[in-house]
Amino acid sequence: MEILFRKHISASDIERVRQIALSTGFFRDDEIDVAEELVEEAYKKGQEQSGYFFLFSMMGENTTGFVCYGPTPCTIGTYDLYWIVVDNHYRGNGTGKILMQQTEKELIALKARKLYIETSSTEKYLPTRKFYENCGYNEEARLKDFYSHGDDKVIYSKVLFSN
Numbered sequence: 001m002e003i004l005f006r007k008h009i010s011a012s013d014i015e016r017v018r019q020i021a022l023s024t025g026f027f028r029d030d031e032i033d034v035a036e037e038l039v040e041e042a043y044k045k046g047q048e049q050s051g052y053f054f055l056f057s058m059m060g061e062n063t064t065g066f067v068c069y070g071p072t073p074c075t076i077g078t079y080d081l082y083w084i085v086v087d088n089h090y091r092g093n094g095t096g097k098i099l100m101q102q103t104e105k106e107l108i109a110l111k112a113r114k115l116y117i118e119t120s121s122t123e124k125y126l127p128t129r130k131f132y133e134n135c136g137y138n139e140e141a142r143l144k145d146f147y148s149h150g151d152d153k154v155i156y157s158k159v160l161f162s163n
Helices: 013-026 028-047 096-109 123-135
Strands: 005-006 053-059 061-070 080-086 112-118 138-148 151-159
Touching: 005 080, 005 138, 013 061, 013 080, 028 080, 053 096, 053 138, 061 123, 061 138, 080 096, 096 112, 096 123, 112 123, 123 138
Parallel strands: 080 112
Antiparallel strands: 005 053, 053 061, 061 080, 112 151, 138 151
């Protein structure tokens, strides 16, 4: 089945974002709460006003994953990728890579210079780091013991558009 995309946020997406994040087994409850808060704020205020832009992957009527990104405050042309999550039932079929590629297309259309992504250094997140590297992102920085003792923040970046 073909993967399609939508940008429009509906009220039902607030709970669906929670379900998708929960299905992965990767995120703590407080992290899932943040994802839900971001989509709720974007729904209530609008994506432009909130600064949180969502892109949803769809297979038929099913929302299979989402990306949340936004402009990095006080910069020109840089963006942060806050979330990229695929429902566990739809993992392994390329949805994540397709979501990332579509996000990059959206950002290139906005003339975004660079996209930054942060993740954990723990073993659990090794597949996540490999995913980013396979999508052409380079490790740019590592902040020791950022999330907790022994859990560094790993920052990846990719040049999207250059003048």
